[in-house]
Amino acid sequence: MKLDVRQIEKQFVLHNRGGVRVTGFSDISFNVARGELLALVGPSGAGKSSVLKAIYRTYLVNGGSILFHRQDGTVVDLAVCTESSVLELRQREIGFVTQFLKVLPRISALQAVAAPLLELGEEEDAARRRAAELLAFLNIREELFDISPLTFSGGEQQRVNIARGVIAPKELLLLDEPTASLDEESSSRVLKLLGNLKKQNIAMIGIFHDQRKVDQVADHCYRILREA
Ligand SMILES: Nc1ncnc2c1ncn2[C@@H]1O[C@H](COP(=O)(O)OP(=O)(O)OP(=O)(O)O)[C@@H](O)[C@H]1O
Ligand SMILES: [Mg+2]
Incomplete structure (x- = not known):
């Protein structure tokens, strides 16, 4: 299993505000393989949670591709696949904390x-x-x-x-700030759990604010910058 995210972007159109556009994120590319944890970092409002929601297909992106490569060689593009493929992936292959x-x-x-x-x-x-x-x-x-x-x-x-x-x-686990309101001891327990999941070949994308935690648990780090 491998997830390959290529140049995805998202604009929100606020219909109850006369169609005003708000940038969620733009030009995001990364990939994550089995047994790897990718940390998403960046300032508040940069689009981290929105990127996870796009991978889970809670949000539909406006451009780019989100390729979910299965072990059997088949590939699903979460940017454009049908709702029923999304449900199937959520049931069996992608989890969201x-x-x-x-x-x-x-x-x-x-x-x-x-x-x-x-x-x-x-x-x-x-x-x-x-x-x-x-x-x-x-x-x-x-x-x-x-x-x-x-x-x-x-x-x-x-x-x-x-x-x-x-x-x-599931094979790919998305984690939105799993250690946000935890003390040191509880955080370190959570990080240990994530370490165990890596050993079970689970792929993970996690949002973290604390660089020390990133250093402790992540294999790679992707920084999202807020556009001016
Ligand atoms: N459903 C939505 N409708 C309109 N705008 C949205 C929506 N979801 C997110 N946004 C906008 O997209 C931008 C990115 O939000 P997001 O929640 O992804 O940021 P974040 O990086 O997770 O921030 P934080 O660290 O504070 O959680 C924000 O400016 C936000 O206002
Ligand atoms: Mg967030």
């Missing part, structure tokens, strides 16, 4: 984290065990496991979100 946790009320942290494994047909006990292990590794206290994460602190929610995003890793 967003900045904020979205879960239904009354679902416990453990259930939320175990869910992706259950969807893959994993047996209930094994899935719950693996979820508990991951939560414990990310320093979530056991007394919180059976509670809805909607009542958790910001950093706890973020860790639940990461656990859920990595428990059944």
Whole structure:
């Protein structure tokens, strides 16, 4: 698997503002292969989150190509492919850990984290065990496991979100500021998890603000500059 992003650009047209155009990003090119983590860095508003959303096809780009090369040699261009190809890729090959946790009320942290494994047909006990292990590794206290994460602190929610995003890793994982509101100890646990994923040949693109974290975990770094 390899992702090849070539000269993508995005302008937002604000229809409720008389069609005003806002630049999301322009002239972005990079690639990432199996087992590699590419860090996206750059100032606030540079377009980092928008680039991840373009790869996940939440946003449609205005130009360029986003080539997803599968192991079997087939290639899908996420810049132009059909919605059904997008859904297929999201189901099996591309995962997105967003900045904020979205879960239904009354679902416990453990259930939320175990869910992706259950969807893959994993047996209930094994899935719950693996979820508990991951939560414990990310320093979530056991007394919180059976509670809805909607009542958790910001950093706890973020860790639940990461656990859920990595428990059944897809081939390409997109991470929007996975360590944003975490303390040093929790951040370093998250970075360790990402290191383990690399060993499992997962490709990752992550947004980071802290250069030290980039140095610790990233194989390559792509800097997006804000246009004047
Ligand atoms: N849905 C949207 N509609 C209109 N403009 C948008 C939309 N999404 C992003 N933008 C604009 O695109 C630019 C890039 O935003 P983006 O969120 O990608 O930045 P970022 O690099 O992730 O910033 P931060 O570090 O603050 O998260 C911003 O100027 C933003 O206003
Ligand atoms: Mg962002």
